[in-house]
Amino acid sequence: MAVDIKMTPPSAGEDKAWMTIDGRQVPVEGERNILEVARKAGIDIPNFCYHSELSVYGACRLCLVEVEGRGVVASCSTAPEAGMVVHTNTQRIRRLRRLTLELILADHDRECTTCVKSGACRLQELANRFGLDRVRFGERDGREPVDTSSPSLVRDPNKCILCGDCVRMCSEVQGIGAIEFAYRGSETAVVPAFDKGLGDVDCVNCGQCVQVCPTGALTVRSETERVWEAIHDPDTTVVVQMAPAVRVALGEAFGLDPGTQAAGKVVAALKSLGVDRVFDTTFAADLTAWEETHEFLRRRKEGGPLPLFTSCCPAWVRYCEQYHADLLKNLSTCRSPQQMMGSVLKRYWAPRQGLEPDRVFVVSLMPCTAKKFEAARPEFVREGCPDVDCVITTGEAAAMIREAGIDLESIPEEPFDNPLGMGSGAAVIFGTTGGVAEAVVRTVAGIVHGQDAPRVDFTPVRGHRGLKEATVDLSGGDGKGESGDRVRVAVVHGLARAGELVRAVKEGRVDYDLVEVMACPGGCVGGGGQPVGPGETRAARSRGLYRIDRRSQLHRPQDNPHIARLYREWLGEVGSHMAHEALHTRYHPHRRIEGVRATASTPAAAGAAAAGAEGDAFAAAKVPGEPLEVSVCVGTGCYLRGSHHVLRVFNRLLDERGLRDRVNLSATFCLEKCDRGVSVKVGDRLITGVGPDTAAEVFEREVSGRAAGPVETPGRRQG
Amino acid sequence: MVPAFEGRRFEKLNDIIERNGRTPSSLIPILQEVQEEYRYLPEEVLTYVATALGLPPSAVFGVATFYAQFSTEPKGRFVIKVCDGTACHVRGADTVHFAVRRAAGLEPGRKTTDDLTFTVEQVNCVGACSMAPVVTVNDRRVYGDMTQKEAAALVERLRKEAEEEPVPTEGAGDGVGTAGERAADGAGGAAG
Numbered sequence: 001m002a003v004d005i006k007m008t009p010p011s012a013g014e015d016k017a018w019m020t021i022d023g024r025q026v027p028v029e030g031e032r033n034i035l036e037v038a039r040k041a042g043i044d045i046p047n048f049c050y051h052s053e054l055s056v057y058g059a060c061r062l063c064l065v066e067v068e069g070r071g072v073v074a075s076c077s078t079a080p081e082a083g084m085v086v087h088t089n090t091q092r093i094r095r096l097r098r099l100t101l102e103l104i105l106a107d108h109d110r111e112c113t114t115c116v117k118s119g120a121c122r123l124q125e126l127a128n129r130f131g132l133d134r135v136r137f138g139e140r141d142g143r144e145p146v147d148t149s150s151p152s153l154v155r156d157p158n159k160c161i162l163c164g165d166c167v168r169m170c171s172e173v174q175g176i177g178a179i180e181f182a183y184r185g186s187e188t189a190v191v192p193a194f195d196k197g198l199g200d201v202d203c204v205n206c207g208q209c210v211q212v213c214p215t216g217a218l219t220v221r222s223e224t225e226r227v228w229e230a231i232h233d234p235d236t237t238v239v240v241q242m243a244p245a246v247r248v249a250l251g252e253a254f255g256l257d258p259g260t261q262a263a264g265k266v267v268a269a270l271k272s273l274g275v276d277r278v279f280d281t282t283f284a285a286d287l288t289a290w291e292e293t294h295e296f297l298r299r300r301k302e303g304g305p306l307p308l309f310t311s312c313c314p315a316w317v318r319y320c321e322q323y324h325a326d327l328l329k330n331l332s333t334c335r336s337p338q339q340m341m342g343s344v345l346k347r348y349w350a351p352r353q354g355l356e357p358d359r360v361f362v363v364s365l366m367p368c369t370a371k372k373f374e375a376a377r378p379e380f381v382r383e384g385c386p387d388v389d390c391v392i393t394t395g396e397a398a399a400m401i402r403e404a405g406i407d408l409e410s411i412p413e414e415p416f417d418n419p420l421g422m423g424s425g426a427a428v429i430f431g432t433t434g435g436v437a438e439a440v441v442r443t444v445a446g447i448v449h450g451q452d453a454p455r456v457d458f459t460p461v462r463g464h465r466g467l468k469e470a471t472v473d474l475s476g477g478d479g480k481g482e483s484g485d486r487v488r489v490a491v492v493h494g495l496a497r498a499g500e501l502v503r504a505v506k507e508g509r510v511d512y513d514l515v516e517v518m519a520c521p522g523g524c525v526g527g528g529g530q531p532v533g534p535g536e537t538r539a540a541r542s543r544g545l546y547r548i549d550r551r552s553q554l555h556r557p558q559d560n561p562h563i564a565r566l567y568r569e570w571l572g573e574v575g576s577h578m579a580h581e582a583l584h585t586r587y588h589p590h591r592r593i594e595g596v597r598a599t600a601s602t603p604a605a606a607g608a609a610a611a612g613a614e615g616d617a618f619a620a621a622k623v624p625g626e627p628l629e630v631s632v633c634v635g636t637g638c639y640l641r642g643s644h645h646v647l648r649v650f651n652r653l654l655d656e657r658g659l660r661d662r663v664n665l666s667a668t669f670c671l672e673k674c675d676r677g678v679s680v681k682v683g684d685r686l687i688t689g690v691g692p693d694t695a696a697e698v699f700e701r702e703v704s705g706r707a708a709g710p711v712e713t714p715g716r717r718q719g
Numbered sequence: 720m721v722p723a724f725e726g727r728r729f730e731k732l733n734d735i736i737e738r739n740g741r742t743p744s745s746l747i748p749i750l751q752e753v754q755e756e757y758r759y760l761p762e763e764v765l766t767y768v769a770t771a772l773g774l775p776p777s778a779v780f781g782v783a784t785f786y787a788q789f790s791t792e793p794k795g796r797f798v799i800k801v802c803d804g805t806a807c808h809v810r811g812a813d814t815v816h817f818a819v820r821r822a823a824g825l826e827p828g829r830k831t832t833d834d835l836t837f838t839v840e841q842v843n844c845v846g847a848c849s850m851a852p853v854v855t856v857n858d859r860r861v862y863g864d865m866t867q868k869e870a871a872a873l874v875e876r877l878r879k880e881a882e883e884e885p886v887p888t889e890g891a892g893d894g895v896g897t898a899g900e901r902a903a904d905g906a907g908g909a910a911g
């Protein structure tokens with residue numbers, strides 16, 4: 001590894017701090033720990049749990065070094081000091097390292113040959129690097145089941161080394177905490193809440209945990225087999241759409257530098273795999289920018305709801321559905337480019353080719369694991385036929401190309417197919433944080449200034465800083481736009497930061513008109529399905545996209561002739577019924593954890609309870625018919641609106657009205673109407689929008705009457 | 720068993736949370752009280768606690784499974800603890816433990832019988848070393864100088880008690896009534 005930092009030995013009078021690592025003088029320049037100083041000096045201290053973007057955990061004990069006068073320390077959690085003398089390769093350290101690796105391997109499923117991570121696994125790499133030739137400890141006994149409940153990821157606990165990288169990624173960067181350490185001692189495991197499947201908890205499928213997992217414990221759920229099957233089915237036309245961020249990353253798997261434009265090569269490779277057509281998702285991104293801009297301008301004219309939040313990122317959408325139901329009205333109703341493209345392909349393109357939509361197999365090639373989840377959403381399946389049949393990530397596509405023995409570097413480039421193979425520069429930058437906001441600003445400028453609109457390079461929202469803010473002046477002065485109007489734009493990436501921003505918006509601490517959110521650090525270029533790479537790699541990919549944009553003839557969606565044609569031939573006007581039906585969607589509040597709703601109010605449970613300690617409370621079982629089931633939602637949304645107070649009022653009124661034996665009152669989890677105030681279920685009726693102040697009134701109206709009257713029996717099993 | 724989220728019971732849960740304060744640092748005291756109230760930590764209760772404290776449910780589950788004193792499984796009506804402290808250990812706690820498990824009819828790897836009558840656990844020193852080996856029932860009745868035979872007989876007595884009095888009056892996963900608590904105290908006194 002080349003060291004490009006000049007390192008001169010300390011000379012008297014210089015105030016820089018120096019330390020010695022393996023006999024070399026190294027300056028200390030604000031690094032957090034010895035490990036980083038060593039890295040700067042070109043020494044890679046092995047580790048599993050150190051990530052410069054996450055907090056220091058210090059659990060893997062692989063990063064041990066010897067410090068003179070202090071003995072063995074963990075280099076990741078020891079601050080560098082002037083004059084420190086560090087040795088990274090003493091006999092003692094070498095012995096300890098191998099021992100640690102052996103201990104980890106003893107508890108690790110060592111089926112390397114069949115592991116998808118083989119070749120990219122950090123554990124395998126380190127075992128090789130340190131020449132481990134045997135593991136002195138026994139094999140692990142017993143296997144845990146592999147968790148395949150998630151549409152996007154596979155979790156194999158047998159390969160987890162408990163480094164905690166995923167845990168910190170999910171909670172620190174994404175603010176979710178879908179996975180955590182649980183149990184203790186030798187039972188310790190990293191699991192979703194209640195040891196459920198990842199698909200049944202609050203995971204938003206962003207795949208960032210996969211990006212940091214050093215082993216095969218967390219991997220992308222591969223769907224390459226389905227693509228191969230479709231390719232080899234003579235009756236199926238296989239169509240691929242490729243997202244912007246893929247072209248600047250896929251080459252990395254074949255030795256190209258991050259950020260290298262490889263679209264032409266990937267198109268050629270896909271064609272030689274047997275794919276029939278390869279289109280460019282940038283076409284749909286132009287469509288998204290166009291529709292979203294009009295939605296934005298309409299909301300401004302009609303007074304809201306604003307700010308408008310972008311909706312291209314399915315992990316962010318899911319996050320909102322789970323945590324911020326009251327914000328769903330602010331999410332753009334525009335489908336993501338992937339789904340707009342699916343719609344266009346199945347409903348516009350296929351019929352014009354004389355193809356039945358269900359004979360066209362649409363494959364999305366995406367940087368993203370959450371896109372797998374998005375494509376499977378019922379909103380995007382029409383009459384049993386999904387708009388997007390299958391989503392593969394950059395990594396999966398690279399695996400297919402490799403399997404076919406194609407040398408990406410030497411394959412001659414081929415163009416995308418037309419007419420859906422072209423997008424503007426504004427669409428290309430959808431792949432990086434800031435890109436969607438910039439695309440909208442360009443589109444607005446195009447609308448305001450018409451033909452004379454200048455090139456817009458909206459640099460304030462570029463780069464990988466956490467939060468980017470900017471104000472645009474829309475005053476075109478020609479009377480066409482909202483003259484003198486200012487648009488306040490905010491851009492965030494990473495859901496933890498997005499969560500902070502949402503709270504600030506809700507509390508009125510900040511005021512924006514347009515907010516772009518991408519769940520992954522750096523935006524789609526840092527997607528969970530991309531080749532693994534540090535922050536610098538992600539930044540290089542973003543720069544690659546801006547380079548493509550700079551060279552593009554088409555600057556904004558208005559410049560894309562095929563977009564105009566699509567409206568002419570198919571959609572009609574912006575905002576037409578067809579556009580609405582094919583390009584827009586709706587969002588639904590969603591509970592965070594599956595399987596904990598209404599567990600309390602089943603007749604069977606009530607019956608069992610009748611024989612229990614509080615039997616008198618359930619004497620209702622002796623009354624003819626069944627007691628009325630009343631449950632109050634105490635899920636997050638309702639809780640925050642005071643559902644526990646509603647329950648308290650109901651409890652009091654039950655006693656006051658003497659209705660205890662006619663009503664089974666219980667709390668329940670999210671009824672998925674979180675955006676409307678506290679939800680209450682009475683029998684089979686769902687009442688929303690109840691508040692602590694209206695609880696008594698609702699009780700009298702909905703519960704008292706029905707419970708006192710003849711008890712309804714909707715033919716349910718008697719406890 | 721009374722559902723964890725039954726209206727009045729739920730109010731108690733809420734009181735516990737309010738009393739301790741809705742902050743993440745109250746998690747352990749809240750779980751402790753909840754465990755006392757429910758005898759275990761039901762999933763929906765943990766989820767609710769997470770909601771109220773603004774913590775991810777996974778984090779609450781992590782804490783609930785980390786400490787040995789918490790249980791995420793319902794416990795039997797009789798929780799039999801076999802002391803395995805040093806004194807008890809050297810005086811044959813293992814064979815007593817084995818005898819209790821066999822008499823209770825526990826399958827390997829299980830701690831609680833399917834009918835929720837017995838939970839059998841091995842614990843650290845209960846502080847009655849002079850009577851080693853020691854067995855406790857529901858933390859109230861203490862039995863010393865146990866042998867395999869006496870252990871089996873104890874389990875049988877408890878079983879009979881359960882049969883004669885099907886409504887649990889103490890220490891059970893579903894026992895919440897205060898009357899039950901009093902009965903338990905009485906029984907404990909008599910046995911001790």
Ligand code: SF4
Binds near residue numbers: 202206209210
């Ligand atoms: S995919 Fe994202 S949300 Fe899900 S566990 Fe991984 S990091 Fe957390």
Ligand code: SF4
Binds near residue numbers: 167212
């Ligand atoms: S799943 Fe992977 S990242 Fe998470 S603790 Fe296990 S080995 Fe580490």
Ligand code: FES
Binds near residue numbers: 046049058064074
């Ligand atoms: S990197 Fe230091 S302990 Fe894991």
Ligand code: FES
Binds near residue numbers: 633634669673678
């Ligand atoms: S929290 Fe979702 S409906 Fe109550």
